[in-house]
Amino acid sequence: GLSFFLHSAFNEVKYRALLDGLEISVVNLSEVFKENETFRIDSEFFQKHFLENAQLITSNYRMREFLSSESFVNIKNLSLNKNFNYLEISNVSLSGLGYATNETDYLNIPDRATYILKNHDIVISTVRPNRNAVAFIRQGKRLVGTSGFTVLRIDKLSPYYVFAFCKTKYFITHLMRENTATMYPAVSDNDVLNSRILVPSTTFQAKIEDLVKTAYAKLEKSKTLYTLAESLLLQALGLDNWQPPKEAVAIKNFSASFGATGRLDAEYYQPKYQSMISILRCSGKCIGNVATLKKRKFQQNEIDSFNYIEIGSISGEGYANSELVDIENTPSRAQWIVKTGDVITSTVRPIRRLTALIEEEQNQYVCSSGFAVLKPINIEPEVLMIYLRLPIICEIIDLHTTNSMYPAISTDDLLNIPIVLPKKQISKNIVGKIKASRQMKQQSHLLLFMAKQAIEIAIEQGEEAAINYLNQNVQNLWNKMNA
Secondary structure (H helix, E strand, C coil): CCHHHHHCCCCHHHHHHHHCCCCCCCCCHHHHCCCCCCCCCCHHHHCHHHHHHHCCCCCCCEHHHHECCCCCCEHHHCCCCCCEEEECHHHECCCCCCECCEEECCCCCCCCEEEEECCCCEEEECECHHHCCEEECCCCCCEEEECCEEEECECCCCHHHHHHHCCCHHHHHHHHHHCCCCCCCECCHHHHHCCECCCCCHHHHHHHHHHHHHHHHHHHHHHHHHHHHHHHHHHHHCCCCCCCCCCCCCCCCCCCCHHHHCCCCHHHHCHHHHHHHHHHHHHCEEHHHHEEEECCECCCCCCCEEEEECHHHECCCCEECCEEEEHHHCCCCEEEECCCCCEEEECECHHHCCEEECCHHHCCCEEECCEEEEEECCCCHHHHHHHHHCHHHHHHHHHCCECCCCCECCHHHHHCCEECCCCHHHHHHHHHHHHHHHHHHHHHHHHHHHHHHHHHHHHHHCHHHHHHHHHHHHHHHHHHHHC
């Protein structure tokens, strides 16, 4: 026990033996308040990996030193007469460069809508910094960000380089150390702005900028291919030029309305929806005829962690991002096992088009109970994924939701949604474009990873080692992409 400390002089050998196997940081009092503006003395702040990370960048350059002097414009101070695009934290892709926006009514501005964003701004989520929700703004027209972002408008460095720096494990670890809560982990603007930043040569910055720009070009190509695939499906369904009926009112007798459908709400009988449903029902098929519902229950047996897909992790082109979760932090909604080729679609607020295709590397991942997991049997997975993401189909699915506060569709109703199957050649073309789209997206992710990796090498080993890494790997990557 500790009795030897009470009855004898301090014995360093016994002291070291006592500490063996424990994660303990010994910090001199003179060091406690360095890089510690809030005067924290909790053990969490002094974890060994946090202290080691803090020593990686020794220069005194801070993020705030490279901000533009241009002031931000708060949307609340403007007199608007048009809708605007709104960027929320949940719209930011965690694995790559993408983000989605929502068109927002200028007469109904969300409380958290704050600053007007511009091209080349970098937005960093101050909530749950371990998730690293960071976006580089490329299409900033009429775009407003939530107050949950710290916005960097960079002036004296390459903004592309700074964006890639903000994706590094150094930056993530720095913000995780500054986090001051457990139930709702968050950092402040000052925590972000006071972060040390590696300032490399302009040559190195240019190399990183080229990688990030190429990654963006690949991402845009991926989106274009997806849009082409979606257009092919709309044409095959005869919906590419479809216009809703001019009639705004539907008159139904009781037997043709509630007696046939069990519905009495006026929205369900709007002519545009009834017209669309009648077109789709001509095939005589529904989702349940082309896919089966899978309920593979997640069992927490003898594993330390797992990859988790939550509803907010679905990207704009039907890709399911995931997060590695420690088993002791298992979310209550982590319920279903997914397999390669499954299509998962959110049963909650289906109007948001949250449907994704499970990739080969995502086999045996876990998804939220808010998803219906579908195994395609008489339809290509890519075609089913696009079909369930078509805006008009999402509107029809949304018609079948219950509970206005938390609209959700039952799996039985989902499986009864009508579907029209395109001809085989058209399906083949759609599948080809989706596969090409996903290949472009994977290449985009790889390029961003390489940029981030190079910066991490520069932080830990020096700029020369980072440039050697790029020289050895970039050309190999180009050769593979062009093979």
